[in-house]
């Protein structure tokens with residue numbers, strides 16, 4: 001097979017880039033290890049920054065998002081029971097975020113790829129990029145007993161944190177920065193009316209809690225748990241009890257509980273790999289960087305990678321201008337690190353750290369008091385939460 005851009009990974013990053021390039025007449029093939037059913041059964045986060053929502057529209061995939069997604073102009077932060085609304089709209093120059101499940105967004109991207117007869121190959125096994133520093137790179141994969149080779153101009157590594165792309169960059173070239181947090185998030189999805197029309201991020205001495213939603217009939221809640229906990233340790237009843245304990249009393253009192261339809265624990269991690277380009281391989285999204293979910297930045301740091309790559313590829317194919325490709329890694333990393341900083345800050349502000357000393361606790365309280373009382377602090381939060389420009 002031959003294509004211009006071979007994309008490894010059919011998550012939001014890979015599909016979005018494929019869709020955008022296809023609309024400009026650039027040929028792509030997407031190789032996805034899993035089946036479509038599997039990819040679309042993964043429950044992921046649900047907040048889109050306005051820049052990502054714009055990209056969805058540009059990719060001609062925004063119709064259902066605009067119809068079913070909810071525009072949120074603010075959210076609440078609670079500190080030991082005291083709530084303060086963060087006005088995103090007021091403090092970010094009129095911007096907002098869209099609450100729309102990432103699983104739904106991935107479904108929309110797949111539908112768009114199908115409509116345009118885009119080449120998306122599922123169940124591609126043993127995907128391997130080759131000859132990255134030559135002018136003729138290629139990717140191989142296995143389908144049953146057959147090894148298939150795809151010749152291409154460029155390879156995009158959009159295969160998430162556990163993918164093969166980052167691992168194919170030599171260790172002497174790649175530098176990895178990582179921070180692990182000493183806790184995870186236990187998440188529950190339930191067919192209940194959300195306790196609040198806007199998200200509530202709650203700091204509490206017993207640990208962090210988050211009230212989120214997918215729609216007015218589907219709630220998504222999280223609580224901070226020790227890394228040693230397993231899903232089996234948490235019955236639905238134990239989860240609801242603990243969640244309520246960590247929320248302001250009036251919120252807990254109006255919480256509607258019900259059976260969980262999904263329950264999982266995710267560890268919290270910050271991670272960046274540098275550089276994001278090696279020869280003709282370009283990393284994008286979770287393949288190159290991970291954030292803890294606290295600032296809702298996961299998909300949004302991927303958005304800027306895709307935007308930069310898209311424009312760099314256009315400049316290359318339409319005008320023979322390679323400056324975008326050459327500058328990609330530095331430009332993408334500059335924004336990636338800002339999303340890292342914000343996610344680390346939100347995580348540090350709102351969680352209970354098992355090893356924190358009294359001094360740390362005082363600083364955390366001071367940081368929260370400053371946020372609650374300073375318009376400058378609220379502006380900074382709003383600017384980052386709706387998404388820094390790209």
Ligand code: APR
Pocket residue numbers: 008009010011012013014031032033034039044045102124127158159160161162163164165284285286287297298299300302
């Ligand atoms: N070969 C082919 N595909 C692979 C391989 C491989 N070796 N390894 C992983 N994949 C696929 C995964 O099955 C997955 O569908 O690559 C895809 C990567 O998708 P994501 O992990 O969703 O990463 P990305 O598309 O960058 O999305 C950004 O934003 O909110 C965050 O983590 C969240 O997934 C989200 C991310």
Ligand code: PHB
Pocket residue numbers: 044045046047199212213220293294295296297
């Ligand atoms: C979610 O709805 O899953 C969600 C929302 C906001 C976050 C993290 C997760 O910060």
